[in-house]
Amino acid sequence: MSSNKPSIPKGTRDFGPEEMAKRNYIFNTIKSVYALYGFQQIETPAMETLHTLLGKYGDEGDKLLFKVLNSGDYLKGINDEELRERDVLKLQTQLCEKGLRYDLTVPFARYVVMHREELQLPFKRYQIQPVWRADRPQKGRYREFYQCDADVVGSDSLLNEVELMQIVDTVFTKFGIRVDIMINNRKILAGIAEVIGEADKIVDITVAIDKLEKIGIDNVNEELHNDGLPEEAIAKLQPIIKLQGSNDEKLTVVADFLKSSEIGLKGVEETRFILDTLKNSKLKNEVDLNLTLARGLNYYTGAIFEVKALDTPMGSITGGGRYDNLTGIFGMPGLSGVGISFGADRIYDVLNALDLYPKEATTATQLLFINFGEKETAYCLPMATEARRAGIRTEVYPDKAKMKKQMSYANAKGIAYVALAGDNEIEQGKVTLKNMSTGEQQLVTVGELIKKILG
Amino acid sequence: MSSNKPSIPKGTRDFGPEEMAKRNYIFNTIKSVYALYGFQQIETPAMETLHTLLGKYGDEGDKLLFKVLNSGDYLKGINDEELRERDVLKLQTQLCEKGLRYDLTVPFARYVVMHREELQLPFKRYQIQPVWRADRPQKGRYREFYQCDADVVGSDSLLNEVELMQIVDTVFTKFGIRVDIMINNRKILAGIAEVIGEADKIVDITVAIDKLEKIGIDNVNEELHNDGLPEEAIAKLQPIIKLQGSNDEKLTVVADFLKSSEIGLKGVEETRFILDTLKNSKLKNEVDLNLTLARGLNYYTGAIFEVKALDTPMGSITGGGRYDNLTGIFGMPGLSGVGISFGADRIYDVLNALDLYPKEATTATQLLFINFGEKETAYCLPMATEARRAGIRTEVYPDKAKMKKQMSYANAKGIAYVALAGDNEIEQGKVTLKNMSTGEQQLVTVGELIKKILG
Numbered sequence: 001m002s003s004n005k006p007s008i009p010k011g012t013r014d015f016g017p018e019e020m021a022k023r024n025y026i027f028n029t030i031k032s033v034y035a036l037y038g039f040q041q042i043e044t045p046a047m048e049t050l051h052t053l054l055g056k057y058g059d060e061g062d063k064l065l066f067k068v069l070n071s072g073d074y075l076k077g078i079n080d081e082e083l084r085e086r087d088v089l090k091l092q093t094q095l096c097e098k099g100l101r102y103d104l105t106v107p108f109a110r111y112v113v114m115h116r117e118e119l120q121l122p123f124k125r126y127q128i129q130p131v132w133r134a135d136r137p138q139k140g141r142y143r144e145f146y147q148c149d150a151d152v153v154g155s156d157s158l159l160n161e162v163e164l165m166q167i168v169d170t171v172f173t174k175f176g177i178r179v180d181i182m183i184n185n186r187k188i189l190a191g192i193a194e195v196i197g198e199a200d201k202i203v204d205i206t207v208a209i210d211k212l213e214k215i216g217i218d219n220v221n222e223e224l225h226n227d228g229l230p231e232e233a234i235a236k237l238q239p240i241i242k243l244q245g246s247n248d249e250k251l252t253v254v255a256d257f258l259k260s261s262e263i264g265l266k267g268v269e270e271t272r273f274i275l276d277t278l279k280n281s282k283l284k285n286e287v288d289l290n291l292t293l294a295r296g297l298n299y300y301t302g303a304i305f306e307v308k309a310l311d312t313p314m315g316s317i318t319g320g321g322r323y324d325n326l327t328g329i330f331g332m333p334g335l336s337g338v339g340i341s342f343g344a345d346r347i348y349d350v351l352n353a354l355d356l357y358p359k360e361a362t363t364a365t366q367l368l369f370i371n372f373g374e375k376e377t378a379y380c381l382p383m384a385t386e387a388r389r390a391g392i393r394t395e396v397y398p399d400k401a402k403m404k405k406q407m408s409y410a411n412a413k414g415i416a417y418v419a420l421a422g423d424n425e426i427e428q429g430k431v432t433l434k435n436m437s438t439g440e441q442q443l444v445t446v447g448e449l450i451k452k453i454l455g
Numbered sequence: 456m457s458s459n460k461p462s463i464p465k466g467t468r469d470f471g472p473e474e475m476a477k478r479n480y481i482f483n484t485i486k487s488v489y490a491l492y493g494f495q496q497i498e499t500p501a502m503e504t505l506h507t508l509l510g511k512y513g514d515e516g517d518k519l520l521f522k523v524l525n526s527g528d529y530l531k532g533i534n535d536e537e538l539r540e541r542d543v544l545k546l547q548t549q550l551c552e553k554g555l556r557y558d559l560t561v562p563f564a565r566y567v568v569m570h571r572e573e574l575q576l577p578f579k580r581y582q583i584q585p586v587w588r589a590d591r592p593q594k595g596r597y598r599e600f601y602q603c604d605a606d607v608v609g610s611d612s613l614l615n616e617v618e619l620m621q622i623v624d625t626v627f628t629k630f631g632i633r634v635d636i637m638i639n640n641r642k643i644l645a646g647i648a649e650v651i652g653e654a655d656k657i658v659d660i661t662v663a664i665d666k667l668e669k670i671g672i673d674n675v676n677e678e679l680h681n682d683g684l685p686e687e688a689i690a691k692l693q694p695i696i697k698l699q700g701s702n703d704e705k706l707t708v709v710a711d712f713l714k715s716s717e718i719g720l721k722g723v724e725e726t727r728f729i730l731d732t733l734k735n736s737k738l739k740n741e742v743d744l745n746l747t748l749a750r751g752l753n754y755y756t757g758a759i760f761e762v763k764a765l766d767t768p769m770g771s772i773t774g775g776g777r778y779d780n781l782t783g784i785f786g787m788p789g790l791s792g793v794g795i796s797f798g799a800d801r802i803y804d805v806l807n808a809l810d811l812y813p814k815e816a817t818t819a820t821q822l823l824f825i826n827f828g829e830k831e832t833a834y835c836l837p838m839a840t841e842a843r844r845a846g847i848r849t850e851v852y853p854d855k856a857k858m859k860k861q862m863s864y865a866n867a868k869g870i871a872y873v874a875l876a877g878d879n880e881i882e883q884g885k886v887t888l889k890n891m892s893t894g895e896q897q898l899v900t901v902g903e904l905i906k907k908i909l910g
Contacts (some may be wrong), residue, residue: 006565006785009502009553014566016573017495017580024496036843038820038850038868040472041479045599046501046555046585047464047521066502067524069551071589075541083538086530095550096524098464100501110461111469118471120867122853125472130501134526144500157853159832166840277833281840330461365493377614378732385621385736388491395493398577398612412575413493 011135011143018362022348023146025361026175027128030148030342033171034126037163039150042125044107046132047098054093056106056329064133067096100132104149105326105339112153113330121154146344153326153337158270161303161322162277164340168307168318169283171342176356178310179285179317184293185271186300186321188254191264192240192291195257196233203294205229209241210292217241240291247275247289254291270302295319303338312353317346364393366453367417368410369431371397379426380419383446390450410436417453466590466598473817477803478601480816481630482583485603485797488626489581492618494605497580499562501587502553509548511561511784519588522551555587559604560781560794567608568785576609601799608781608792613725616758616777617732619795623762623773624738626797631811633765634740634772639748640726641755641776643709646719647695647746650712651688658749659684664696665747672696695746702730702744709746725757750774758793767808772801819848821908822872823865824886826852834881835874838901845905865891872908 008014015023031041047068054062075083078094101107104127112119128148135141150167152160165181172179193202204227208220215223220241224234239257243250251272258264271289278287293306295316302322309317320340327335351357367387369380380396387394395415397406410418420432425443433449434441444452463469470478486496502523509517530538533549556562559582567574583603590596605622607615620636627634648657659682663675670678675696679689694712698705706727713719726744733742748761750771757777764772775795782790806812822842824835835851842849850870852861865873875887880898888904889896899907 006507006568007504008500008507008565008569009504012500012502014500014570015498016570017497020496020498035819036846036848038823038848040819041475042472043470043475045463045467045469046587047467047599049462049464052461052463063526066526068555069522069524069547071518071521073543074547075543080539084535088528088530092524092529100523110463113461114463115469115471120864122864124850132501144502152853155853159826159851159853162836163851163853170843277836280833280837364490364495368493371614378735381617381732382735382737388625391491393491393493395579396614396618398607398610398614398618409575409577 009143011137011141013142013144017364021362021364022351022357023344025357026344026347026351027146027148029174030171030344031126031128033167033174034150036170037124037167039124039126042108042111042127043129044101044104044111044127046100046130048101048107048110050093050097050099052110052330053099053102053106057102061102064135065102066100066132066134067092068098068100069096070098101129102133103131104129104147104341106329108149108151109326110330112335113327113332116332119154122152122160123154124150124152126150140345140349142345148342148344149339150341151326151337151339153335156336158273158303159277160338161270161274161305162281164320164338165274165278165287165305166281166283168305168340169285171318172307173284175347175351177317177347177350177354179307180310181283181285181287182290182293182306182308183271183274183287184290184304185267186297186302186304187263187267188258188271188291189267189294189297191258191261191267192237194261194264196229196236198229198233201227201229203297205237206292206294212241243291247287250289250291251275267302274303296321299323301336305340309350312350314346314350314353317343317350319343363414363416365395365413365415366392367394367419367449368406368413368415369394369396370403370406370418370420371400372420372422373400376421376426380421380431383419383431383449386446387450387453390454392450392453417449419449464598466592466596468597468599472819476817476819477806477812478799480812481799481802481806482601482603484629485626485799486581486583488622488629489605491625492579492622494579494581497563497566497582498584499556499559499566499582501555501585503556503562503565505548505552505554507565507785508554508557508561512557516557519590520557521555521587521589522547523553523555524551525553556584557588558586559584559602559796561784563604563606564781565785567790568782568787571787574609577607577615578609579605579607581605595800595804597800603797603799604794605796606781606792606794608790611791613728613758614732615793616725616729617736619775619793620729620733620742620760621736621738623760623795624740626773627762628739630802630806632772632802632805632809634762635765636738636740636742637745637748637761637763638726638729638742639745639759640722641752641757641759642718642722643713643726643746644722644749644752646713646716646722647692649716649719651684651691653684653688656682656684658752660692661747661749667696698746702742705744705746706730722757729758751776754778756791760795764805767805769801769805769808772798772805774798818869818871820850820868820870821847822849822874822904823861823868823870824849824851825858825861825873825875826855827875827877828855831876831881835876835886838874838886838904841901842905842908845909847905847908872904874904 074095130144130146132144189202193199208223212220255268300321301324304321306316307318322338324336326337371377384394384396418434425431430443433444529550585599585601587599644657648654663678667675710723755776756779759776761771762773777793779791781792826832839849839851873889880886885898888899
């Protein structure tokens with residue numbers, strides 16, 4: 001028996017009914033908001049050719065790809081010499097021509113290139129599918145997890161950035177999660193590096209600035225010194241390190257700082273347009289310019305955004321940005337876009353931590369007919385059908401089990417109402433309806449039962 | 456460039472916006488009916504251990520499993536001698552310890568065993584996820600496709616069978632697809648084989664009977680003869696071959712035929728209960744006893760069902776049955792169940808062939824604001840926000856493109872209404888709303904616009 005004991009691969013998860021109900025609530029909420037803004041769903045295959053996947057995520061990413069063994073004689077075409085060499089990197093591309101998708105961005109780029117003739121640009125797509133990474137599993141990091149991406153490609157307009165911020169605001173308002181929406185711009189960061197003459201130190205600089213509140217300005221400057229920044233550059237950087245105030249105040253300081261940098265001023269202008277346009281759209285959450293935001297610097301080329309929950313500690317729960325040349329890797333140049341990705345697993349944890357799931361989202365069955373035997377059940381079945389026609393999620397307990405067992409089934413599933421029919425009820429053409437939370441019982445017709453439950 | 460030209464693995468598919476809208480309509484309809492009957496969704500990982508998968512689908516199935524190459528040094532633990540032998544079947548379990556799921560039944564059995572402490576029996580679960588098979592791709596057969604299963608485990612009651620028939624009837628009624636629901640019982644087939652003394656010929660017999668209408672009784676009898684059935688057995692079988700009439704009439708004949716077979720009579724009794732109970736539930740489609748139905752004979756132990764569309768030729772679009780001992784393969788005996796599986800790909804084709812998709816299910820954006828420039832768009836954005844608050848799926852064209860381009864975008868996406876605002880509209884605080892199908896234009900406030908579109 002112990003050799004039969006089943007398990008699942010490490011880093012993967014089963015989702016039971018309650019987890020699925022919560023996950024569906026999250027995905028359905030995000031989907032409905034994406035749809036409200038005209039985004040359309042696509043799906044791509046779990047397996048992509050290794051030709052599509054390899055070389056897109058760096059050497060480390062290539063290692064983390066799950067490769068799928070070729071079917072049939074997978075050793076055909078590999079000679080003994082090659083086998084003996086045991087070059088696992090080289091051999092794997094002979095053993096495998098397919099891999100599991102690592103993210104949704106590369107498959108999307110591949111999709112756009114393959115379907116460019118059918119696509120109407122700008123193309124607003126969303127995609128909610130699992131991805132797989134052979135990462136070392138640890139708390140909160142899985143080998144299979146869902147990504148939840150929306151992108152607009154084929155439009156350079158900053159209105160797309162504005163819209164994505166509105167989407168973020170709407171989604172988290174629907175969830176009841178208060179968030180800080182942080183925005184930055186790759187061009188501003190490039191400008192800062194240009195002005196102080198330290199283009200390659202931009203990540204060190206943002207990391208150091210990020211610690212200001214925690215360690216104070218002297219320690220920040222010391223860290224910059226240790227990072228190898230000359231004193232002159234550190235001195236120049238002071239207005240940026242000390243940057244505070246409203247978005248408008250910050251932008252004024254930054255614009256002055258960047259007055260000699262063409263790319264830097266372009267970043268200021270873009271950011272100002274996005275923030276100004278958002279002023280009129282009455283967001284429920286704050287959008288803050290945050291120069292320490294440095295996600296995806298080798299990928300994003302314009303606006304960068306990131307979202308954090310205000311009321312519970314949890315890293316970034318949503319992020320995104322503007323990129324150039326999504327499809328260049330597949331030989332189709334010139335298509336830029338802007339995208340966003342909701343972190344479903346972390347949002348799940350935040351909703352749990354703050355106890356924000358609406359009750360309706362997680363209750364399954366609303367009404368259970370107790371089974372007293374064949375005759376009684378035959379009497380109940382048409383009533384169950386009527387209740388379902390009225391939209392009530394209804395079960396008839398299938399077995400004539402002990403009352404206690406049936407009631408504990410109702411309790412375990414969180415069923416709000418139980419209906420009972422014995423000789424007395426049958427004679428009167430009615431049913432006894434029990435409210436499981438109050439214990440209250442009433443003799444009712446099926447019409448009354450429906451009214452009662454639909455409230 | 457040609458070496459960059461991307462492709463997807465054979466037998467896999469991309470689903471674009473329109474296909475996804477249709478697929479979502481199918482899945483959401485089925486989900487909503489499952490939920491109405493108290494079924495709850497679960498999901499299991501795409502990868503299972505090969506230990507879980509191998510040996511569950513026969514030798515052919517083992518070959519069709521996609522295996523996932525181990526991460527890191529996958530040759531570690533394989534010596535030179537073993538490599539030289541090139542025993543691909545043996546080596547693959549050393550190279551790979553995981554595979555992609557082949558169906559939803561084995562992962563479900565594995566799930567039930569692993570989670571048995573948390574499960575409330577009877578457990579009514581549904582699961583809608585892709586499965587992967589290294590089958591030779593051909594028309595209508597894919598290497599990645601969705602299954603759409605519901606099962607009740609831990610209850611022997613025939614009310615579960617009744618309920619699954621109601622679910623089938625409700626789902627296809629919602630789709631507008633007229634179907635024939637066919638029902639049979641493994642025990643009746645076993646009884647027939649027992650009575651004529653030919654237990655191992657039951658598949659040949661059902662196959663031959665199935666041809667009655669096409670080839671006539673003489674040819675059926677000849678085929679049975681060629682299958683090696685003795686004349687005496689063929690003579691005995693005549694009442695079954697000639698079986699016709701209503702379900703009740705058929706059951707009377709079959710019960711008489713099976714009067715010496717205990718298992719056969721049990722099958723008759725089960726079938727009679729299911730059909731009698733269904734008489735009171737006012738199904739929209741016919742349920743027919745069909746003794747030629749022989750799906751999954753090595754798996755199913757009681758009722759068997761299959762559904763065919765009446766108005767377009769297409770094989771079985773839904774099927775299922777009662778099985779014993781789902782979890783025995785994982786060392787947990789005694790759990791029986793009954794399940795059903797909707798064939799989403801075929802239902803998709805039927806809905807297309809009969810043009811049955813509701814318009815609302817496949818329309819995305821309802822309203823597009825035309826972009827005349829920065830000032831005009833700034834005026835439109837708050838109106839777009841209001842429209843979305845009212846639940847209207849709304850886009851603002853992001854770029855100041857030529858009018859013709861924006862209008863053709865609206866046409867290509869099937870957007871019903873377009874809103875335009877120039878100086879004249881802005882002055883009056885209104886917008887011109889154009890109905891794209893009638894061409895009718897009206898000058899309206901945003902409130903009027905919302906009323907107009909929501910109709």
